[in-house]
Amino acid sequence: MFSIIQAAGWPIWPLIACSILALALVIERFLSLKVAKVAPPSLLDEVMTVTRNGVPGAEVINQLEKNSALGEVLASGLRTLTQNPRCSDDELRAGMESTGRLVAHRLERYLSALATIASAAPLMGLFGTVIGMIEIFGSQTPSGATGGNPAQLAHGISVALYNTAFGLMVAIPALIFWRYFRARVDEYLLTLELAAEHLARHLISLRK
Numbered sequence: 001m002f003s004i005i006q007a008a009g010w011p012i013w014p015l016i017a018c019s020i021l022a023l024a025l026v027i028e029r030f031l032s033l034k035v036a037k038v039a040p041p042s043l044l045d046e047v048m049t050v051t052r053n054g055v056p057g058a059e060v061i062n063q064l065e066k067n068s069a070l071g072e073v074l075a076s077g078l079r080t081l082t083q084n085p086r087c088s089d090d091e092l093r094a095g096m097e098s099t100g101r102l103v104a105h106r107l108e109r110y111l112s113a114l115a116t117i118a119s120a121a122p123l124m125g126l127f128g129t130v131i132g133m134i135e136i137f138g139s140q141t142p143s144g145a146t147g148g149n150p151a152q153l154a155h156g157i158s159v160a161l162y163n164t165a166f167g168l169m170v171a172i173p174a175l176i177f178w179r180y181f182r183a184r185v186d187e188y189l190l191t192l193e194l195a196a197e198h199l200a201r202h203l204i205s206l207r208k
């Protein structure tokens with residue numbers, strides 16, 4: 001492996017840094033976007049059961065807020081109603097929407113960085129290819145013959161090919177994982193929006 005890095009030359013080091021960063025981001029997103037941390041399947045039903053006879057106390061709301069991202073959104077609606085029992089329906093929904101935007105921002109964290117790596121890695125590989133081509137032309141003799149410096153010629157070819165290949169090796173997985181996480185976040189956001197609307201209608205019906 002080290003011999004390949006040596007053959008690829010110094011332009012490959014930024015690509016290696018990008019690959020390490022991309023791997024760290026993918027692992028972090030896998031851990032942060034677990035279902036249990038974002039939207040536990042049974043949480044909405046539990047909240048509906050607890051609020052059947054009225055809004056629960058502050059302790060229950062605080063526990064719900066710490067449960068997950070969905071719990072944080074639902075707890076904001078309950079807290080709004082606790083702080084202002086006479087709030088309008090729009091104010092109730094606005095409270096959950098405001099928290100939902102904060103949660104959405106947190107769920108989308110680092111996705112732009114992963115997308116940037118997926119876009120920049122091929123360009124960095126192309127940069128390495130250009131460096132290799134420069135070395136190839138630099139190995140030519142003044143008369144134009146290409147056999148003046150075979151070692152430099154071979155090194156230029158290695159730099160060009162290895163950097164192109166490594167740039168694609170970094171970009172393709174980064175793009176795949178970015179699309180996967182993007183779709184997963186969109187699915188979570190839809191789940192949170194529907195759950196918040198369901199709870200809002202339930203809380204509004206309790207006041208009538």
